[in-house]
Amino acid sequence: MTKTMRLIMIAAVVVLAVGFFGLLATGNSDTVENTIERTPLEPGAVTETGYYEDLAGDWIQQRASLENGLRYFYDKTGVQPFVIILPNGQTSSSKQLTEFAQEAYGELFSDEGHFLLVFCDQNDGTYVCAYALGTQARTVMDPQAIGVLEQNLEKNYLDYSLSEEQIFSNTFAETANQIMQVHSAPSGRIGYVIAILVAGVVICVIVIISNKKKKQALEEQQRKQILDAIDQPLEKFSDKEVEELASKYESADK
Secondary structure: OOHHHHHHHHHHHHHHHHHHHHHHHHHHOOOOOOOOOOOOOOOOOOOOOOOEEEOOOOOOOOHHHHHHHHHHHHHHHOOEEEEEEOOOOOOOOHHHHHHHHHHHHHHHOOOOOEEEEEEEEOOOOOEEEEEEEOOOHHHOOOHHHHHHHHHHHHHHHOOOOOOHHHHHHHHHHHHHHHHOOOOOOHHHHHHHHHHHHHHHHHHHHHHHHHHHHHHHHHHHHHHHHHHHHHHOOHHHOOHHHHHHHHHHHHHHHO
16 A cells, blocks of 8 residues: 555544534533524513512622623523522422512513523522513514523533622623524534535545555556566567476466
8 A cells, every 4th residue: 555545544544533523512512502582572572670579688799790691692682581599498399489580570560571481499509490571572582592592501600719799790791692693503513514414434445446446457567577578579588587487377377
């Protein structure tokens, strides 16, 4: 195998490896990525209110730190978020929390452009939460967008380097960036990976066929040289050369 062919074969192996591990990464990814193009609510769709209510009494110490991320979410989406933090352990029932959120929405807001998050820490490293949102807010905060927010909330809740304010602030800011930017669908990425794998296979096949043809051409050239030599008159050769030709002829017939 020539140096060029070896390089091509190495490149093919690299392409196949990249495609294989890319396919594994795509299949194993648990990240919720946005594939929907969303339009922010029009100005005036929301009657701006406050941004949180700390019923626990001790979660929020730095108001600005919390509201920075929530205001950013509002600016990006046109949907105003509102967070209610219940006393730790007040309820572990998602159903009760959802009913509470729906009732609170009607009491707190007069528009359909708010997104209400009700949160309750369980004092054991876990939490429960529920949502209520207006009909206009649903055009932005669809199920996929809520899935992105849930994932960010869990990630930030488990990051013990963050303050309580940063948990919610970062969650809403990150969610705003993700849901307002469209990413390629997973099926599209899988298509690219498959294309890479196919390219790698094609390169390997080309190398194998090329090597086979070169080997056949070399064998044919050697055979022709032997036959040409045999056709020469013996008087043109010395005794030693005649013996060598005879030996080659015998080898060719075997």
